[in-house]
Amino acid sequence: MTIAGPSTIESLVEAVAQSAPAPLAIAGGGTSRPRPADAAHHPCAVLDTRAVAGITAYDPAECVVTVLAGTPVQHLADALAAHGQYLPWDPPIAGADATVGGMIATGVSGPGRHRYGGVRDFVIGARVVDGRGRLVASGGQVVKNAAGFLLHHALVGSGGRLGVIADVSLKVFPRPEATRTIVVRGDSLAAALEAHERLRLANLDLDALDLDGPSATVSARLAGAADALDARAARTIAAAGHAVETHTGDAEAQHWHTHSIAWWPREGATVKVPVTPSRLASILAVLAPLGPCRASAGGAVVYLHSAQPLEAVGAVLLAHHLTGAVVRGAEAGRRLGVQPSPAFADRVRATLDPDGRFR
Numbered sequence: 001m002t003i004a005g006p007s008t009i010e011s012l013v014e015a016v017a018q019s020a021p022a023p024l025a026i027a028g029g030g031t032s033r034p035r036p037a038d039a040a041h042h043p044c045a046v047l048d049t050r051a052v053a054g055i056t057a058y059d060p061a062e063c064v065v066t067v068l069a070g071t072p073v074q075h076l077a078d079a080l081a082a083h084g085q086y087l088p089w090d091p092p093i094a095g096a097d098a099t100v101g102g103m104i105a106t107g108v109s110g111p112g113r114h115r116y117g118g119v120r121d122f123v124i125g126a127r128v129v130d131g132r133g134r135l136v137a138s139g140g141q142v143v144k145n146a147a148g149f150l151l152h153h154a155l156v157g158s159g160g161r162l163g164v165i166a167d168v169s170l171k172v173f174p175r176p177e178a179t180r181t182i183v184v185r186g187d188s189l190a191a192a193l194e195a196h197e198r199l200r201l202a203n204l205d206l207d208a209l210d211l212d213g214p215s216a217t218v219s220a221r222l223a224g225a226a227d228a229l230d231a232r233a234a235r236t237i238a239a240a241g242h243a244v245e246t247h248t249g250d251a252e253a254q255h256w257h258t259h260s261i262a263w264w265p266r267e268g269a270t271v272k273v274p275v276t277p278s279r280l281a282s283i284l285a286v287l288a289p290l291g292p293c294r295a296s297a298g299g300a301v302v303y304l305h306s307a308q309p310l311e312a313v314g315a316v317l318l319a320h321h322l323t324g325a326v327v328r329g330a331e332a333g334r335r336l337g338v339q340p341s342p343a344f345a346d347r348v349r350a351t352l353d354p355d356g357r358f359r
């Protein structure tokens with residue numbers, strides 16, 4: 001069954017309360033966890049959040065926006081762009097349908113996470129409908145907030161298992177005046193890793209630093225004042241120590257677009273593995289046999305695309321003391337490998353969803 005159409009927070013609250021105690025699967029645009037092909041025979045009711053959409057408050061002078069969870073991320077990005085602002089962790093390019101609620105619940109950030117932090121660092125408040133149909137507020141709509149438990153941070157990466165995100169308040173940044181991307185194409189993964197390490201350790205204030213395993217390509221993005229970029233690019237090229245290409249404008253946008261993990265096949269699973277940048281080479285050696293890998297945020301996270309059974313991926317992660325989360329595929333939200341102590345997460349879940357409704 002699909003519970004379609006709640007278009008306001010009040011009707012969302014009502015939909016959750018009235019469907020109790022039935023289990024619920026929360027759905028946004030389906031770019032991370034595909035909506036069931038046959039909702040009528042799905043074991044739980046599917047709560048479609050896409051109609052709860054719109055920007056409810058935006059103060060460009062304060063760099064703060066509040067947005068309903070079903071709003072397409074692209075719509076939000078367009079509204080910010082009209083005021084010269086943007087989402088610094090890089091808006092999802094996983095599909096035009098991706099919603100703000102899905103973006104928070106999936107908790108994946110793009111290359112821009114390298115300089116400013118990921119989506120969690122930008123969420124300053126949220127309201128969530130819990131399993132009993134109560135609207136719970138956390139944080140606020142201003143950057144300086146009261147102390148206390150940051151439930152709105154716990155929602156990031158929650159995979160729809162804590163409650164239905166109704167709206168979120170985000171801080172946003174002015175778009176940099178100019179950007180430039182330096183690309184190193186290694187003749188082997190080892191050469192690319194060497195260049196990546198040199199760029200990571202040099203004091204270059206990079207906006208993004210990614211390494212694509214299969215193509216042995218390192219991409220380093222600079223952002224800031226236009227008149228400073230020539231000198232900064234020269235320092236970056238010197239640090240790379242290899243022949244490089246430099247991209248600006250449309251070619252630069254196309255480069256990041258082409259190299260996005262969003263274009264990995266939908267079959268199989270995309271798994272996010274947090275790593276220690278200094279261990280990147282050894283971790284890629286372990287993960288590469290499972291499928292193509294991309295290191296993002298200066299080597300702080302590796303995305304692995306694998307067609308292997310998730311049990312096999314989990315066993316490799318466990319054997320190397322790594323943890324992972326499936327971020328795309330039918331089992332999006334599933335944890336693999338080393339499981340962090342569940343005590344805290346279990347307590348939060350027991351409070352918000354005592355009847356275990358959210359699947």
Ligand SMILES: Cc1cc2nc3c(=O)[nH]c(=O)nc-3n(C[C@H](O)[C@H](O)[C@H](O)COP(=O)(O)OP(=O)(O)OC[C@H]3O[C@@H](n4cnc5c(N)ncnc54)[C@H](O)[C@@H]3O)c2cc1C
Pocket residue numbers: 025026027028029030031032033034049069070073089090091092093094097098099100101102103104105106107108109110111119159160161163164165166260261262263264270327328332333
């Ligand atoms: C391959 C790939 C590349 C990506 N690249 C980037 C990137 O470059 N930058 C970036 O920022 N992000 C990126 N993302 C993450 C992206 O933000 C999410 O995939 C997307 O926004 C999910 O939105 P959706 O509406 O399609 O969610 P869905 O796929 O519908 O749902 C995803 C999960 O969120 C839960 N959920 C959805 N809505 C809600 C809600 N209102 N309340 C509670 N739970 C909810 C669902 O239950 C499900 O577990 C990428 C993701 C993938 C898979």
